[in-house]
Amino acid sequence: MAKIPVYSLNDLKSTTDDAVTPYLTSLPKPCNFVAINTKSNVRLILGYAAVSIAAVSFYVDYTKGWEATKPWILPAVIAYFALNLGLTIWIWGVEAGQVFEGMNNEGMKLWLCSSTKKQSALYKLRILRVSSSGKVVKEKTAVAPFTRWFSADGVFHCGAFRQWLASEIGIPAPTTSEQ
Structure with missing residues (x-):
């Protein structure tokens, strides 16, 4: 398993951002999303x-x-x-920092934009969920330290990240076998 330099916020953020799309597009139906790649x-x-x-x-x-x-x-x-x-x-x-744009089978759209600040090991994720009718279902900003899903030696723990992401977005959390 590859290790990420824990003092490089750019590497921590990039690795975390890269884990979003594969997770959201591989969820079991009806929770999965299809990525919209227009941008x-x-x-x-x-x-x-x-x-x-x-x-x-x-x-x-x-x-x-x-x-x-x-x-x-x-x-x-x-x-x-x-x-x-x-x-x-x-x-x-x-x-503008968008890491994911997608739609599920019911027509609900999901936008995720991430950011970090210099000298701060916090991952900030702006979440916007819009129903198929265009009504904003959820709009929030979630913040968590990178240490929640990275170990002290730089190993990315996908399961911990997926649990956090699922709870913040409002989708069923992955089971142990899905992690």
Whole structure:
């Protein structure tokens, strides 16, 4: 089992965030959620478009030379920076820490956004559950120390995290066999 450096808040948060989607999408029916990946897809499109522009510009300049590519480089650089600006705005403004967006079989939507503060080993999870009719069923912020699901030597205890997440979201807690 991989160990996480317990003094790295970024690693603790990333590992915890990465455990959310597999758990929520693997719950038994009717509690399971289907992930909605629209925001991730937009992020990937913006990022890959910017990298593609840079790669094509490099390749054409390398093969054709500077004089042949000079008229196209400035527009390519502008497009690259525009796409990266769009990507940055998307990550900070639209995704805003979102780690999960999904819907269950009954049409209930679930949004989870996580955050941590520097020098604080607390995991903050903003939870929003909306019914299929659009009514907010639950909106709360849950806070817990990382030590609740990480051991002192950095081992992630999935069962403890799943128990905490289930209790905060308001879904049935996993049984021992599901952990």
